[in-house]
Structure formats: C-alpha cells, structure tokens
Amino acid sequence: MQYGFFVDGRRCVKCYACEVACQQWHGLAAATWMRRTVFETVEGRFPAVSRRFASLSCMHCEHPACAAVCPVGAIAKRREDGLVVGDATRCIGCRSCALACPFDVPRYRDDKTMDKCDGCLSLGRGPDEEPRCVLSCPTRALHFGPLPEMEAEAASCGGARLEGATAPAVLVAHRPRPDWASQAAPSPAATDDEVPFDGAAPAAEN
C-alpha cells in the first residue's frame, strides 16, 4: 500500500509550524535547510493579487529516481507503506540522488550523507500515527495516509495529484483564484493613512 500526503492549500496560513516541528523533532539546526518547506506563489498585479501556499517535503514517489541512481543502495522504497527512506550508514555522499530528484529534495548533512523526509519513521512513528508536521499544523492543512484515502479527500475539494515521471505520492488543493472582475474597484478617496499605491512617487508638499 502506497501512503502519501494531501496538502490542503485552502487551509494553509503559512505559519511555518510544520517546518519548525520537523526541524526540532529531527534535530536540524535553526536557519539551516529543512526537510519540509512552505512554498508561496503570488499571482496577479496589485491590488488584484492572489497568494497561494503549499507545504511540501519528499514526495515518496512510486518510482523514486533517487533510489534508482544510488550506486550503493542507500535509498529504499518500503513495501509496507511506499515511503522512500535513506540509510546514512551506507551513503557515500556522491550526490547522485540530488541530481536525479526532479523536486530538488535530498540535502546533505555536515557528515556529507544525504538526508530527507523519512515520514518520521526515525522517530518511531507507528503505522497508525501521523507524522510530526501533520500533527503540528493548527489548521489541519496537512494530511497523511493511504494514497486512496488522500485521493478521495483531495477529489472532494478539487485537489489533484502532483504530476511527474516519478509518480509523486502527494496531492495538493489550492484556494480558488478570486474573481476580481466581479469585485468593486478600490475607492479613489484616500485619507492621510490610506495612500493608494499607483507606482508614482508622492507629490512634493509646498
């Protein structure tokens, strides 16, 4: 059975609790790289601007390119849950996995061995428990479980599985784009505290 993540971007408020929880539980120093990262995309032009968030980590792909290229077999895909895990005791730090991963996931520790999300298995997470990032999310934007369950949750709100030759086990739903055309134009009136931004330099006062 393949497990995976459903990332409900409609609920994400970009609070970074998932990133911080992962860093702290896995002993990663603050202000270094992260196993999980909250991405933001901005679309439109002020004031018709839309921001979208998605918290992503390793995709635990069904066909992991990282494992396929590792010359010493230090990356394995688990039969029981499909999670893709690294073995630091075998890794020789050649970085082949980082070059092969289409999502730029693998990172390297100070000891020159590869590291990435392991689904919190190294913390002793049981099969019926949720990873730390999922548990820490205050808005329930992150979900983890059997892929068919994640697919059903995503489908109920217009989400879709990420595409790619490696078949990433991650589904994402985004909040709909605002219908700017149907909304009232910004008021031309402005107070001293409410200066409309139009890109021009403010007029000099006499």
Ligand code: SF4
């Ligand atoms: S996202 Fe990259 S590192 Fe993770 S399983 Fe897929 S190919 Fe490997």
Ligand code: SF4
């Ligand atoms: S599952 Fe665990 S290791 Fe992976 S991103 Fe979440 S907290 Fe980090």
Ligand code: SF4
């Ligand atoms: S903890 Fe939840 S709401 Fe906060 S950034 Fe992560 S996914 Fe978004």
